[in-house]
Amino acid sequence: MHSSLIGKIQKASRYAQEPERVNFQQFSATFQGEHDAYTVSFHNGNWRCSCHFFGKWGLCSHTMTIQKLLGVMLPKQEGEAEQEIPATAAGIGA
Secondary structure: OOHHHHHHHHHHHHHHOOHHHOOOOEEEEEEEOOOOEEEEEEEOOEEEEOOHHHHHHOOOHHHHHHHHHHHHHOOOOOOOOOOOOOOOOOOOOO
């Protein structure tokens, strides 16, 4: 294998250990829920989901799951503090 390619592979492995280097600006994904598949998207700091719950509340289990999966790779909103779902709302400790 060419030595410069080996260096790139090593660098990619190091970068993969530092997810804060990645900052998503937009994406779209299909989320397979329990009842149906939903389209979840993120654009200009705004979430969208095709499920009915999101239309009423502006958040849903699908968007919250992706937020947890992507963590530090999502940009922070201006003035945004770390938001945690209260244990009681998440069904923990109730």
